[in-house]
Amino acid sequence: MALPSHFMTSVLSKPGDTGANLFGFNVTLTNTNNMPGSNTQGLTMARIDIAGGGLVPPHAHPRASEVTLVLTGTLLVGFVDTSYRLFTQQLRVGDSFVFPRGMSHFLYNLDQKEPALTISGLNSQNPGSQISALSNFATKPAILDDILKKSYRISGQDVERIRKNLGG
Numbered sequence: 325m326a327l328p329s330h331f332m333t334s335v336l337s338k339p340g341d342t343g344a345n346l347f348g349f350n351v352t353l354t355n356t357n358n359m360p361g362s363n364t365q366g367l368t369m370a371r372i373d374i375a376g377g378g379l380v381p382p383h384a385h386p387r388a389s390e391v392t393l394v395l396t397g398t399l400l401v402g403f404v405d406t407s408y409r410l411f412t413q414q415l416r417v418g419d420s421f422v423f424p425r426g427m428s429h430f431l432y433n434l435d436q437k438e439p440a441l442t443i444s445g446l447n448s449q450n451p452g453s454q455i456s457a458l459s460n461f462a463t464k465p466a467i468l469d470d471i472l473k474k475s476y477r478i479s480g481q482d483v484e485r486i487r488k489n490l491g492g
């Protein structure tokens with residue numbers, strides 16, 4: 325039986341720890357485990373904590389558009405469309421920005437010291453997320469070196485270095 329408590333969650337009330345993350349961010353999501361009442365509603369909320377100078381690197385959500393609202397900090401955000409045109413804006417507290425479904429996008433905390441906080445709504449209960457850098461250099465199993473060398477016009481040493489940097 326559905327209970328009133330299934331339609332609420334406090335998961336977004338606490339900051340995620342950005343210390344252990346390679347890029348200095350942590351995303352906390354509502355989902356059908358922590359908020360069962362959201363099942364089949366086609367939505368997710370996200371809390372995105374970004375350390376000073378931290379970055380949510382270019383990534384895409386295959387199943388959702390996202391609208392983000394800045395609660396703390398100053399962010400440089402942007403997305404790239406299928407013609408490789410960059411749409412970028414600087415956001416301050418209270419500003420919102422839309423990342424269309426499937427488009428590669430990023431959020432960068434322009435303050436090198438103070439953390440930033442944004443809240444996003446996504447129009448899927450399972451938006452999915454694919455970080456571009458990891459999808460090339462931190463896959464399991466690894467993508468053939470020759471493919472990465474040719475894709476980026478870099479040497480085998482470059483491939484090794486980037487893989488190592490990204491924990492791949």
Ligand SMILES: *[C@@H]1O[C@H](CO)[C@@H](O)[C@H](O)[C@H]1NC(C)=O
Pocket residue numbers: 339340341342343344345350351
């Ligand atoms: C995000 O923050 C939570 C809560 O502090 C922590 O348990 C989790 O390990 C963090 N995730 C990453 C990827 O650092």
